[in-house]
Amino acid sequence: MSTAQASYYDRRGIMGTLGRDGLLQIILIANTVLMLAPIIIMVFSAFKTTPQIFQSPFAIPDFTQVANFLKIWNETNFLRYLLNSFVVTGASMVLILTLGTMAAYALGRYAFTGANFILMFFLAGLTLPLKLAIIPLFMLMRDLSILNNQLSLIFVYTAMGLPTTVFIMTGFIRSLPSELEDAARMDGASEARIMWSIMLPLVRPAMVIAGIQNVVPIWNDFFFPLVFIQNDDLKTLPQGLTNFMGEYTTDWGVLFSGLTLSAAPIIIIYIVLSKQFIAGMTSGAVK
Amino acid sequence: MPHLRMTGRGLWITVLIVPPLAFVALFIVYPIISAFAYAFFDWQGLRRGDFVGLENFHTVLFVEPYRSWTINAFTHNVIVFFALMVLQNGLGFLLAYALWRELPGARFHRIAVFLPVVLSTIIVAYLFKLFLHPLFGVVNISLRGIGLDWLAQPWLGQGSTALWALIAAQAWHMVGFPTLVFLAGMQRIPGEILDAARMETESEWVKISKIVWPLVAPSATIVFTLLFVGAFNWFELPYIMAGLDGSPYGSTDVLGLYFYRTAFGNVSAGQQDFGLGSALAVLIFIFIAAFATVMTLRLRAREIQV
Numbered sequence: 338m339s340t341a342q343a344s345y346y347d348r349r350g351i352m353g354t355l356g357r358d359g360l361l362q363i364i365l366i367a368n369t370v371l372m373l374a375p376i377i378i379m380v381f382s383a384f385k386t387t388p389q390i391f392q393s394p395f396a397i398p399d400f401t402q403v404a405n406f407l408k409i410w411n412e413t414n415f416l417r418y419l420l421n422s423f424v425v426t427g428a429s430m431v432l433i434l435t436l437g438t439m440a441a442y443a444l445g446r447y448a449f450t451g452a453n454f455i456l457m458f459f460l461a462g463l464t465l466p467l468k469l470a471i472i473p474l475f476m477l478m479r480d481l482s483i484l485n486n487q488l489s490l491i492f493v494y495t496a497m498g499l500p501t502t503v504f505i506m507t508g509f510i511r512s513l514p515s516e517l518e519d520a521a522r523m524d525g526a527s528e529a530r531i532m533w534s535i536m537l538p539l540v541r542p543a544m545v546i547a548g549i550q551n552v553v554p555i556w557n558d559f560f561f562p563l564v565f566i567q568n569d570d571l572k573t574l575p576q577g578l579t580n581f582m583g584e585y586t587t588d589w590g591v592l593f594s595g596l597t598l599s600a601a602p603i604i605i606i607y608i609v610l611s612k613q614f615i616a617g618m619t620s621g622a623v624k
Numbered sequence: 625m626p627h628l629r630m631t632g633r634g635l636w637i638t639v640l641i642v643p644p645l646a647f648v649a650l651f652i653v654y655p656i657i658s659a660f661a662y663a664f665f666d667w668q669g670l671r672r673g674d675f676v677g678l679e680n681f682h683t684v685l686f687v688e689p690y691r692s693w694t695i696n697a698f699t700h701n702v703i704v705f706f707a708l709m710v711l712q713n714g715l716g717f718l719l720a721y722a723l724w725r726e727l728p729g730a731r732f733h734r735i736a737v738f739l740p741v742v743l744s745t746i747i748v749a750y751l752f753k754l755f756l757h758p759l760f761g762v763v764n765i766s767l768r769g770i771g772l773d774w775l776a777q778p779w780l781g782q783g784s785t786a787l788w789a790l791i792a793a794q795a796w797h798m799v800g801f802p803t804l805v806f807l808a809g810m811q812r813i814p815g816e817i818l819d820a821a822r823m824e825t826e827s828e829w830v831k832i833s834k835i836v837w838p839l840v841a842p843s844a845t846i847v848f849t850l851l852f853v854g855a856f857n858w859f860e861l862p863y864i865m866a867g868l869d870g871s872p873y874g875s876t877d878v879l880g881l882y883f884y885r886t887a888f889g890n891v892s893a894g895q896q897d898f899g900l901g902s903a904l905a906v907l908i909f910i911f912i913a914a915f916a917t918v919m920t921l922r923l924r925a926r927e928i929q930v
Contacts (some may be wrong), residue, residue, distance in 0.1 A: 353819035358725060358727055361721070361727060362728075363724045363727075364718065364719070364720070365729070365733045366729075369732070371796070372736045372800075373739070373756055374740060375740075375755065375796070376923055378755075378762055379751055386799040391765075392721070394760075394762040394765055394766075416720060426902070433720030439640040440640065440645065442640060443637045444803060447637055455641060455645065459648060461643075461653070465652065466853060466857050466912060468859065468880070469659060469857075469906075469908055470658070470659045470907045471651075471656035471887070471905075472659060472662055473656075473658035473900055474651070474655045476658075476670070477651070492650075492651055493651055496648050496652050497651075498651070499644055499647060503644065536735070539841035553742055554745070557743070557744035559744065559746050572876075574744075575744045575747075578744075578747070582750055589754065589760070593754070596747050596750055596751055599744065599746075600743055600744075602744070603742050604743070606737070607738075609631050611738070615744060619741070619801070619804050619808060622801075622805045622847065622850065624819050
């Protein structure tokens with residue numbers, strides 16, 4: 338009797354677990370379909386003519402039909418926008434990682450008066466929504482004569498990226514052991530030499546995290562170019578996309594291939610480095 | 625000699641710290657402080673005029689038509705915040721819980737749920753604008769295809785559905801973020817606590833509400849606060865999907881659009897006003913700062929209680 342009862346409860350337990358896990362699995366599958374369907378439809382549509390998109394939006398296209406892409410290649414400024422995005426994002430990242438590592442190294446490796454205050458100063462920048470200061474920023478860029486110049490973007494992105502970078506890297510640099518450093522100092526190595534040859538090779542993992550956390554929002558940003566850049570030849574990809582979408586409103590095949598081309602670089606990198614992306618982009622929110 | 629060494633060291637620290645500090649001071653701290661100052665002046669285009677005290681604040685809060693615009697936009701931000709709290713953070717928690725069980729395919733599902741997060745808002749906005757097209761959009765084509773013709777609405781073209789269409793697009797874009805933050809929180813729950821809970825109760829609901837939810841409180845604090853700041857800064861997605869005027873007829877107008885329109889003007893209303901724009905920016909800023917602080921403190925208190 339008691340064994341029968343026990344096995345009854347066991348069975349119920351297993352069935353219950355299966356039922357619950359089954360439900361959760363269904364939720365996950367449904368969500369994944371919902372997440373991927375828009376992206377798949379976008380890519381499929383990029384290889385279709387506009388009438389094909391209207392008639393059979395879900396059909397698998399003929400992937401050799403690249404007329405839409407050729408049109409973008411030949412008729413639009415798309416390549417220019419892409420190149421501009423690379424230049425602006427690349428320059429900003431170099432500045433963010435260089436300056437961020439410098440500040441974090443000073444704050445993490447040396448004890449000096451005012452260090453805590455300076456760290457607080459950087460952290461204050463972490464929470465302030467800079468969009469709301471766009472009017473003074475606009476005036477500042479005008480006074481510096483870099484409106485309609487990609488330097489305005491590079492400077493703002495650098496300033497915006499520094500707080501998170503300093504935050505992530507200071508914690509990391511602080512946690513490094515000091516034996517190597519002390520030994521080098523005994524041997525008479527200069528502080529600069531210690532930083533460059535001994536400590537910097539060790540901070541690469543933190544640089545990757547800080548880099549990814551910043552590179553995605555910078556690459557994707559639309560707001561600052563909208564305000565600072567007017568000249569079509571200087572526009573970055575998200576901003577250029579708005580031009581382009583306005584120009585080809587009725588040619589949906591071209592619109593979808595434009596969106597696909599814009600999304601492709603980051604999607605491909607994300608798929609290859611998904612682990613680092615997820616760690617990097619949530620690192621500010623995960624203690 | 626030790627003294628000289630200290631000076632060298634001080635110089636070295638200065639060299640390291642001053643350039644990054646200068647960037648933050650010039651491009652973040654200075655503009656934000658200036659934004660406050662700007663709001664107290666009358667502006668003629670790009671030229672600063674007379675000191676007018678609180679007049680700009682008075683205008684955007686109490687003088688028509690600004691008063692109605694401000695209230696209208698603010699109301700929409702509040703709706704957006706609460707709707708996303710459910711659709712983005714609520715769903716995110718559920719998805720995190722499902723992913724946490726490490727069922728077959730969990731790794732794939734995790735990559736998929738975060739994929740939209742890495743896309744530019746501009747791409748997401750255009751994509752959904754095309755999908756929601758009344759005649760040719762894939763949403764209405766599908767609805768008609770399964771016989772739900774009555775449901776095939778001009779989603780972005782009518783006031784009753786436009787804001788909700790934007791909210792849905794936003795939730796699709798960002799649901800992966802709270803999901804993975806919650807998941808990281810759940811993965812840090814010690815195994816002993818879970819085993820003990822499993823002994824005590826059979827009920828899944830009790831386990832979630834009494835064990836998991838309180839223990840991921842730090843994650844909740846962060847995603848709630850970030851959502852709050854994001855919801856009241858919302859700009860790109862409505863700008864692309866609904867336009868600078870928050871069409872149709874202001875039914876999707878939010879503070880971000882309203883602020884931008886007031887500060888920089890738009891095609892239809894041409895007039896740009898840095899004074900009123902700055903007053904709006906300052907009010908939004910104070911509101912966000914005050915509320916986010918209160919929210920964070922209350923949510924933190926909850927963390928400690930547990």
